Amino acid sequence: MNLTELSDRLFSAMIEADRPGASNIVEEALSGGISPRAVIADVLDPAIVRLGKLWEEQAMSLAQNFVASKIAEDTLLRCVPVRKDRESGKGSVVIGNIEDDFHSLGRRAVSLFLEAAGWDVHDLGNDVPAEQFVEKALEVDACVIAVSAMMQTTALNIRKVRELLDANDLKGSIKLAVGGAVFNWRPELVAEVGGDGTASNAIGADELCQRLRTETGRAVQP
Structure with a gap:
């Protein structure tokens, strides 16, 4: 499975405010054997960097940024859900x-x-x-x-x-x-x-x- 292609598709879903589509892309990656860590590092993170460049160039609206942020959160929580009993003591x-x-x-x-x-x-x-x-x-x-x-x-x-x-x-x-x-x-x-x-x-x-x-x-x- 091509991680660059998946990242491109996730980026497009973020821009188009397609939360269901983004969820399907993440599920496709995970069910295809890609580790959650790789999804974050090689699929989500490059998409976030590209979105950041659009924001810097003022080619992205505040509404698009908001929805893209929600999609990023969805992806992270799907890959690394926050544990209710998360470790205490790290600081x-x-x-x-x-x-x-x-x-x-x-x-x-x-x-x-x-x-x-x-x-x-x-x-x-x-x-x-x-x-x-x-x-x-x-x-x-x-x-x-x-x-x-x-x-x-x-x-x-x-x-x-x-x-x-x-x-x-x-x-x-x-x-x-x-x-x-x-x-x-x-x-x-x-x-x-x-x-x-x-x-x-x-x-x-x-x-x-x-x-x-x-x-x-x-x-x-x-």
Whole structure:
């Protein structure tokens, strides 16, 4: 089964707001022997990247983005359903799109995948000021703040989160993860905005957060 072809079909279903069609594509892949991990990494993620480019080019409406986000959530939940009894002890992550950024697809994918992996995720949504990230992280004792941005212009706003963490002597206890298509296109931007690390897709987010938690010196709670 050709994964590129499946990704193309899923992308088309997302653009056309065809949730039943998208569901059938995912079911076809899974019943055809493709692993849930491969569906996410090789079918869903490339479609999300393509949608992100359309959003950046302003070739995608807000309504299309909303439905595409729902289809992405459907796909993730079909592949990695969130366990009601998910592991406790991995820690808390605060996640959101930085101020002036409204591209929610990638963030929702990461949020759902982290929940499925056992993290306590606090999703703040879109257009989140730097202060709100830090305030929430302190409130829930998060070890990682994960900030998403689609474009370089909005990604530069992440510097404010870095500055707040440093100013409050929190850089050792709260790590800053950054993500979004722009960081895949320009890896050097991670350091420019003060990020402690990035993951190229939702699957890599769990491993990244575990590494960053270890860097804070926090142990997994039993």
